[in-house]
Structure formats: C-alpha cells, structure tokens
Amino acid sequence: AQSVTQLxxxxxxxxxxxxxxxxxxxxxxxxxLFWYVQHPNKGLQLLxxxxxAATLVKGINGFExxxxxxETSFHLTKPSAHMSDAAEYFCxxxxxxxxxxxxxxxxxxxxxxxA
Amino acid sequence: EPEVTQxxxxxxxxxxQEVILRCVPISNxxxxxxxxxxxxxxxxxxxxxxxxxxxxxxxxxxxxxSVERPDGSxxxxxxRSTKLEDSAMYFxxxxxxxxxxxxxxxxxxxxxxx
Numbered sequence: 453a454q455s456v457t458q459l460x461x462x463x464x465x466x467x468x469x470x471x472x473x474x475x476x477x478x479x480x481x482x483x484x485l486f487w488y489v490q491h492p493n494k495g496l497q498l499l500x501x502x503x504x505a506a507t508l509v510k511g512i513n514g515f516e517x518x519x520x521x522x523e524t525s526f527h528l529t530k531p532s533a534h535m536s537d538a539a540e541y542f543c544x545x546x547x548x549x550x551x552x553x554x555x556x557x558x559x560x561x562x563x564x565x566x567a
Numbered sequence: 568e569p570e571v572t573q574x575x576x577x578x579x580x581x582x583x584q585e586v587i588l589r590c591v592p593i594s595n596x597x598x599x600x601x602x603x604x605x606x607x608x609x610x611x612x613x614x615x616x617x618x619x620x621x622x623x624x625x626x627x628x629x630x631x632x633s634v635e636r637p638d639g640s641x642x643x644x645x646x647r648s649t650k651l652e653d654s655a656m657y658f659x660x661x662x663x664x665x666x667x668x669x670x671x672x673x674x675x676x677x678x679x680x681x
Contacts (some may be wrong), residue, residue: 484667495571495658495674496610536636541608546667554600554612554623555660556669 454479454545458558466566471530473561475543477550482494486544486555496542497541502526513537521540538565569593570640573659573673580649581681586643588676590659599642600670601634610658616642617665631643646678654680 459474477483487499500511507519513536517528527544543558572591580586592599601613614624616634629668631647646653656677660670 484669486669487673492672496660496672497572498669498671501669526581554615555602555610555627556612559609 454481454556454557456543456545456558458541458543458561461559462562462564464564465498466531466534467535471528471533471537472526472561473541473543473563475526475528475558476524477526477545479545481545484546485517485519486527486546487511487515487526488542488544490540490542490555490560492539499528500540505541508524508530518554528533533563534563535565535567538563568614569671571659571661571671571673573676575676576674577620577679579681582651583648586678588645588646588657588659588678590642590644590673591640592615592659592661593671594640596661596668596671598622598662598665599634599636601644602656602658602660602672603655603673605652605655609663612643613644615665616617622665627646647676649680650681651679654678 455478457476485502488496500509502519504507515530539564540560542560545556546555574589599616604610612625614628615622628634633645635643656675659673662668662670
C-alpha cells in the first residue's frame with residue numbers, strides 16, 4: 453500500500469526567501485506523485501505532477517519538485533516566496549501500475565509567508 | 568479553464584437526516600471521486616466511480632453512503648442517516664484517465680451535522 457509522510461506540519465519563511473516543503477513516500481509500484489495546494493475556503497489545486505518522465509518537475513507559480521527514488525522523496529521547492537503562496541500544501545501519491553486510482557494524501561504542510 | 572463545481576458550499580443538517588451533496592465534474596472526464604476532510608485531519612478517499620458503477624471504495628464508505636450519476640452531468644453523494652462524525656469537508660474530483668493520473672477538485676461542501 454502506498455503512503456505519504458510530510459515531514460513538517462508548519463513551515464514559516466520570509467517573503468523573498470526560498471521555500472522547501474518535504475515529502476517522503478512509500479509505494480509498492482511505480483508511483484505517480486503530486487503536490488496540491490489549498491488556499492483558505494478553496495478547493496485543492498494541482499501544483500505539479502510526476503508520472504515517470506523527467507525527475508525534475510516544474511509546476512505553476514514557480515514551484516518545482518524533484519523525484520528521488522533512492523531517497524523515496526519528492527520535496528517541493530520555490531526559489532523566492534511570495535505572500536500569495538501562504539496556504540496548505542499536500543503531497544499525494546497514487547500507484548501508476550496497480551490499477552488503483554485513489555489518491556493518498558499526506559497530512560499537509562501549512563506554509564506561512566512573513567512580510 | 569473547465570472546473571468541477573460543487574453545491575451547496577455549506578450544508579447544515581440535523582443528525583439522522585439524509586443529505587445529498589452535488590457535483591458537476593468536468594464535462595469530458597470519465598472518472599469521478601469523492602473525498603472527505605474532517606477538520607484538522609487528512610484528506611481521505613471515499614469512493615471512485617467509472618462507467619456508471621463504483622470501481623473502488625474505502626472502509627469509510629459503508630452502507631449509509633451511496634453515489635449516483637443521475638444524468639450526463641451530475642454526480643451525487645448521498646448520506647442516508649447522518650451522524651455527528653460525518654461533519655467534514657467533502658470534495659468531488661474528476662479525471663479524464665484513471666491509473667494514477669491527476670484529479671481535478673471542486674471547492675468542496677462543508678457539511679455540519681447538529
């Protein structure tokens with residue numbers, strides 16, 4: 453069975469500094485990995501996805517993530533935080549080959565951006 | 568950009584009452600899902616639906632829950648006899664392909680059981 457561990461429940465950064473949100477996954481098959489963002493009172497928006505192509509994945513709003521199989525990690529980064537990045541971020545895994553389609557969510561990391 | 572839309576945004580219901588949550592998936596999508604998020608907890612999978620039948624369901628999705636696609640556009644989640652612990656945010660999602668592809672989510676329905 454697949455699972456996701458988001459290592460930090462809350463990350464606080466200053467505006468203009470780099471963002472790092474950490475995620476480790478466990479999967480029996482070839483995983484698909486995603487990052488979703490949830491702004492207050494809004495739905496879940498897809499930031500980026502990894503589905504067995506390039507290991508460095510670029511997403512929307514300047515975010516990117518690197519798939520590292522040896523470390524079973526899929527950390528989310530952004531070079532320079534903006535106030536509008538403050539939100540809840542979810543690392544999500546799904547098995548590409550197993551035929552199971554549900555997404556398995558991490559517990560989420562709340563990103564605060566300080567002016 | 569096409570969106571998944573959910574109604575209502577907030578539903579308040581007395582315990583024991585039936586509630587129907589409504590979703591309009593993206594029009595050319597074939598796979599439909601319901602998830603829920605209890606306050607302060609993870610987003611949890613409830614059920615997936617393809618080709619007019621349930622393809623997978625979690626342990627949470629017991630006999631009090633049902634899903635239906637009554638016409639070509641709506642996808643509904645019915646909770647027959649609500650309990651206090653059903654209070655949560657319910658998200659509908661859809662995708663054009665299954666097998667580990669990204670899903671597009673609605674803004675959710677906040678269900679409050681009194």
